Amino acid sequence: MRADALERRNTLIKAARAVFADRGHDAPLDAIAAQAGVGIATLYRNFPSRDDLAHAVARTTLAEVRELAARALDECGDEPEAAWRRFVEAVVELRMGALVPALVNSLDELPPDVRDTREQTKATVTELIHRLQGLGLLREDIVPLEIIMGIAMLTRPHVLMFEDTTANLVPRLIAVFLAGLRPDGVPLPPPILPETAVL
Amino acid sequence: MRADALERRNTLIKAARAVFADRGHDAPLDAIAAQAGVGIATLYRNFPSRDDLAHAVARTTLAEVRELAARALDECGDEPEAAWRRFVEAVVELRMGALVPALVNSLDELPPDVRDTREQTKATVTELIHRLQGLGLLREDIVPLEIIMGIAMLTRPHVLMFEDTTANLVPRLIAVFLAGLRPDGVPLPPPILPETAVL
DNA sequence: ACTAAGTGGAGGAAATTCCTCCAGTACTTG
């Protein structure tokens, strides 16, 4: 594969993540090509179907989250509090909410490698959160999935996101959510474990 | 106006709220008519434009929220904690997230009566939250708008919402959010007040 | 400098959504 072609391919994946996050999984593919500054044909050549593109987005994003969780685990020894904060900030930045439709719409026929990445990411994130629970930084009565889903929901696309006046809103809401995750909060009703989810 | 026609009109508004909440403000009007179990012509006769319908949804929903806040204020004397819980539960049930696009897309040319209802609702909700802050049940470093927006974001439509396995997720996330709203949580960064918002 | 890999975007096909029209249905009133 030619070097410039590979670069364009990666640009497309990034653009797709942004557009899926902003306008949902049904966003016109033309918009993604435009966002990537690339012709529509280039998109179709790289990703014959919408699902191919969605899976590529899932693959890279999940890998990034895994990477972030692994780093946070490393840093847990020294400064667990800061490590957790940085991890959440980075995940917020990734706009994971964009992944939900891609992963859920076709959980059954998910390509094996995406499925694997998902499992690995899930394992690493779970380890991180259990570690933090052990350290008394996160409440015990919550499962990792719920935390990730909460972040995903709060960072999903939103009309107001494009307004300058509310640019500050999402971080604030995340902060409240994180405050609610601390162990000194009021107890939660017991969870029912979902099978199907982003992570 | 004939009695059955009025009833259909109300059914349409409820259906529109549900469909807007589930599929966004751009949902096809046919879907709303279908959800209401009514012909498309009936929808167009009652609401010539999409905005007319959206405004009707906003009008009734905002009025309902105001009603709920007023009731919660009444009950604050006896059992403020339970009053707050019931208020939030009811607002969650209303799927306020559906309103955001309707109110924001055209804040300028919002019909006067909707604008008025919005102001009144805003005032009552603000009073309720200030009261609860005074009672030490809610943290002081947050503005009413942020609370409502948090609930709206967490109750927005979501692919997973339709899965039985995750039916339990939203209440849990709301519970975490509420826990984060309690005054004993960690302090939040200072807010920047948004001008434009649901409430 | 040559060649094969790669590109953009025009534009017809396909799908979706809009919205009018009118023959027919069913409240209401007397």
Next chain:
DNA sequence: CAAGTACTGGAGGAATTTCCTCCACTTAGT
């Protein structure tokens, strides 16, 4: 309970959006 009129449903053509192929042209790599 009959008459009249307010109201209904949904077919279907127009308008819009989205898809996706095709090919003349460009450019990276050797």
